[in-house]
Structure formats: structure tokens, C-alpha cells
Amino acid sequence: MTETNDHVFYSWSAQDEINPVEIVSSEGSTITDADGNTFLDFTSQLVFTNLGHQNPRLIQAIKDQADKLAVIAPAYKNATRTELAGRIADAAPGGLNYVFFTNSGAEANEHAVRMARFHTGRKKVLSAYRSYHGATATAMTLTGEPRRWANDNLDAHVGRFFGPYSYRSPFHSDSPEQETERALEHLEQSIILEGADTIAAVILETVVGTNGVLVPPPGYLKGLRELCDTYGIVWIADEVMVGFGRTGKMFAVENFDATPDLLTFAKGVNSGYVPLGGVIMTTDVRNTFAHRAYPGGLTYSGHPLACGAGVETFKIFEEEKILDRVNELADRVIQPALVELAAKHDIIGEVRGLGMFWALELVKNRETREPLVPFAAKGEDNAPMAAIGAACKKAGLLVIVGGNRIQIAPPLTVSEEELRRGLQIIDEALTEAGQHYEG
Incomplete structure (x- = not known):
């Protein structure tokens, strides 16, 4: 061998x-x-x-699901996928009511951007320099960190801004409060200069992960929400890394009392035992596709084995x-x-x-x-x-x-x-x- x-x-x-x-x-x-x-x-x-x-409970959940229904195409309804979507929607902040399942975080971000573009009728997306959003085409272009450099820009409709970073403030701030004020001023100017009516979404890791565990200063995410509302822009919260308990809340945005239009997840939803990710969306975004087909899908979307481990994850969180x-x-x-x-x-x-x-x-x-x-x-x-x-x-x-x-x-x-x-x-x-x- x-x-x-x-x-x-x-x-x-x-x-x-x-x-x-x-x-x-x-x-x-x-x-x-x-x-x-x-x-x-x-x-x-x-x-x-x-x-x-x-984790023996996650492993047993996968075995039990395999005995009941090991695999089924995403166009069919199945009880395990339905239950997991319901549990996620119940746990998510108010207004995030529907779940589109993917196989990874990168795919989740790709589809969140696609949803935002169709929902707004605009194309441009703004992302932060200190960020990582995945290695597929749009997700890699959204990524601000050095791993993007060799890949170049694979999506022409991406712009960038500086997110808050109090310790190394690009705005020369003297306090977290000043960082919030100046970072929001910068973001608004970026929106205006990029053309507010061209921007579909702003995507931001709720707590920046790979690029430094950057916790947003007080009021920043609330201010981001207000800016997005003012200019008709969708806010995508990337919680691929920080969702499902990593920050002490089921979803990290709960720490900051602000709710996005789209929230992406993966990783912790079932601890990676079977690949699974997804996009949680508001009713407003979902209704964009009430009588118009969403032009996207994945062969293994909401795989029963992955969802079985996801359902058990919620039970473990509650019982333990x-x-x-x-x-x-x-x-x-x-x-x-x-x-x-x-x-x-x-x-x-x-x-x-x-x-x-x-x-x-x-x-x-x-x-x-x-x-x-x-x-x-x-x-x-x-x-x-x-x-x-x-x-x-x-x-x-x-x-x-x-x-x-x-x-x-x-x-x-x-x-x-x-x-x-x-x-x-x-x-x-x-x-x-x-x-x-x-x-």
C-alpha cells in the first residue's frame, strides 16, 4: 500500500x-x-x-438516522431536515425564520450573496479587509485577508471597507466608543462613494475569526443595522465560525442586540460530524422567492445524516x-x-x-x-x-x-x-x- x-x-x-x-x-x-x-x-x-x-450522542444520532433514511434528494421533504430547520429558526434572533441548507460555510456565503442580489436587484457587496468568508469564487473575493491575494478577484462586484479594530484602529480612535463612531462614519462614506443604490449587501463576520478574534465595539452592529436600513442594503452576518455557542450565545449577534437579514452558519451546527451549513433568512427575503424560483441548489442540501447530528446538537445544548x-x-x-x-x-x-x-x-x-x-x-x-x-x-x-x-x-x-x-x-x-x- x-x-x-x-x-x-x-x-x-x-x-x-x-x-x-x-x-x-x-x-x-x-x-x-x-x-x-x-x-x-x-x-x-x-x-x-x-x-x-x-461525541457518542452525535455518533448514535447519525447511526439512528442511517437506519431510518440515509439519504434523500433536497426536493423531497423529510422529518429530520424539517425538525432541524425549525430548531434553528426558533433559536435565531427574531425575524430570522427560514433556513436554506448547504454543505459548507463557503457555500452558505455564496448563496447568501446570491439571495441578497436577487432580493435587492443590485449586485455590489461590501466586505471588510480583515475577513475570511471561504474559498469558493465569490466567498474568496469577499475574503479580505492574504489568502485572497493569489486567487485574485473572482467576482467583479465586491468592494471593501475597514471594520473596527480598537487595538490597531485605522481611525486613530482613543476608545471603543470612538472606534464605533468613526468606523460607522467610514462605512457610510464607503457606501456613498461606492453608490448606495448599487450595493446589495454588507457582509461581516459577527466576531472576526481567523483574522484576530475581533469583537465589535459597543454599538457598532446596531449602527451597521441602521445604515443598512437607511440605504436599503441587506446585512449578511457570517457566523460560520462563531455560531452555535462559540461566543456563549447560540448565535453571536445575540451578544450585540442586532439582527441581520441573512445569517450564515456551518461548523458548530453539528460539530462537523457530517458536512452541513446554511443560510437563515428573514421572512422578507424568503418572500422574494414566494412566486419566483430561487435559481440555486445543491445535490446534498440538508443531508439527512448531517441534519440528524444537527438535531441531536440542539438536544445536547439543552440537556447539558x-x-x-x-x-x-x-x-x-x-x-x-x-x-x-x-x-x-x-x-x-x-x-x-x-x-x-x-x-x-x-x-x-x-x-x-x-x-x-x-x-x-x-x-x-x-x-x-x-x-x-x-x-x-x-x-x-x-x-x-x-x-x-x-x-x-x-x-x-x-x-x-x-x-x-x-x-x-x-x-x-x-x-x-x-x-x-x-x-
Whole structure:
């Protein structure tokens, strides 16, 4: 038998320069490789195993669904898909009443944009520079971060704006409140200068994920809602990463008392056990297609096995009080521990996050806020961050290391002991990294 690496083509990689770790088993918050090494998973893989690895209830739900109805085309009604759509609509903020199922987050964003364009009769979509929305054509063009660069713009009708980022404010703000005011002024000017009557939608990650766990400052999302209403623009909230409990609410927008017209999801809806995503929409958007066919669909939309795991996800959240434990551990363990790390390590410029989603932004100098590594650093320029990730992995911890940040996103079912052990490993890795501090 040939090596798997001889035939598998890996994403985001130069094929001859990688040596993927083979994982043979997983359970709860840990994964085990072919050499018997066990790693505490503070990444939830790609931030999707919200209910942990090998959750027996999710696995049983898939088995039970397979026994009843393993697969059916999306044009047919089936009870499991109907139940999951109902549970999602009931859990979503008021007004988000209908669900279109996809197989991934990228597809969800693609279809949300398509819906917004047909609903408004306009084509242009505005997205933030610090964003990731997926790797399909429009989703990649919407993405603002460096992974877009090599792909170029695959959708001609996309414009960009600066989202709020209080720690590195593009608006030279002195407070979160000022950041909100100036960021909204900038967005409104962007809308006006792009031509308000040409813009179908503004898409924004409710809490920016891969690009820094950027929590919007107070009032920003309410202001975004008001701007969209003023100019007849659809607001798409991308919650592919932060939906289903990641921020301590079922949907992240609930933290900010603002409701979008379209909300996209994937990942946490069933912890990735079977691919599933979707778009939740208002009745107003849905009614655009009441007597006009929606020109889109997917062969596996609302796959019964995926929906079976999704229905069970809601039952687990309710019966095991997942949101309560996320918020309790965040308030009692994670936030205090990260604040202590910041007091101990000068290399930490800022701590930010919600629920089970946090970032440590690392700097060379706290006064100047110079990043530990340059933007989009590669090779030797990125060596300090690479060393931190390697030190954590050597000690048995997987963390997200991106840009000049350590990002922490364990399963929502992680134990207190596991949290404290992982945070201790990060503490030790930061002690080693302190040599790079120049302040």
C-alpha cells in the first residue's frame, strides 16, 4: 500500500513541503497521532468540533438516522431536515425564520450573496479587509485577508471597507466608543462613494475569526443595522465560525442586540460530524422567492445524516446546559487566566474574546504596539510565531497561531482541568518567546 501522502492533494499547501501528522483516534478534547502522541485540542480543528471529538450522542444520532433514511434528494421533504430547520429558526434572533441548507460555510456565503442580489436587484457587496468568508469564487473575493491575494478577484462586484479594530484602529480612535463612531462614519462614506443604490449587501463576520478574534465595539452592529436600513442594503452576518455557542450565545449577534437579514452558519451546527451549513433568512427575503424560483441548489442540501447530528446538537445544548458552562468557564477560568498571562508577559499586547473564543495579540513593544511579526509574515520573518506554535505542540497542545496572535478555541465541552493545563502550556511557550520582546 502506498503512503497516503502520495495521492492526497492537501489544501493551502505546497505539496512537497509538508509532512502531515496522521491522526488515528480522538476523544473529547484530545487527538492521538500514529506515533501515540496525544494532543489537547485548543483549535477545535478548524473551530468546528464544538461538542468535542467522538461525541457518542452525535455518533448514535447519525447511526439512528442511517437506519431510518440515509439519504434523500433536497426536493423531497423529510422529518429530520424539517425538525432541524425549525430548531434553528426558533433559536435565531427574531425575524430570522427560514433556513436554506448547504454543505459548507463557503457555500452558505455564496448563496447568501446570491439571495441578497436577487432580493435587492443590485449586485455590489461590501466586505471588510480583515475577513475570511471561504474559498469558493465569490466567498474568496469577499475574503479580505492574504489568502485572497493569489486567487485574485473572482467576482467583479465586491468592494471593501475597514471594520473596527480598537487595538490597531485605522481611525486613530482613543476608545471603543470612538472606534464605533468613526468606523460607522467610514462605512457610510464607503457606501456613498461606492453608490448606495448599487450595493446589495454588507457582509461581516459577527466576531472576526481567523483574522484576530475581533469583537465589535459597543454599538457598532446596531449602527451597521441602521445604515443598512437607511440605504436599503441587506446585512449578511457570517457566523460560520462563531455560531452555535462559540461566543456563549447560540448565535453571536445575540451578544450585540442586532439582527441581520441573512445569517450564515456551518461548523458548530453539528460539530462537523457530517458536512452541513446554511443560510437563515428573514421572512422578507424568503418572500422574494414566494412566486419566483430561487435559481440555486445543491445535490446534498440538508443531508439527512448531517441534519440528524444537527438535531441531536440542539438536544445536547439543552440537556447539558452547554451555553451555561461556556459562560461560566469563560468568566471564572479563561478570562482571568489570560489577564494574568498578560500581566506576566510583556509580549502580550492585548487579550480579547468571548465565550470559548479568545486571542492573545503579541507585540515587540507594548508602548508602540509593534507586532511581534510583520503582517502576512513568511519564512524567517514568521519564525517567532512558528516557534510558539512548535513549543505548544511539543508540550502536547494544539493552538491556532496566525499573524501575530495565539487564538484559543477549545471544544465547548472541554473540562476545567484541560483548560488550565492548556493555558499553562501557553504560559511556558510565552516565557520562551519573551526573548523577542524589545520594549
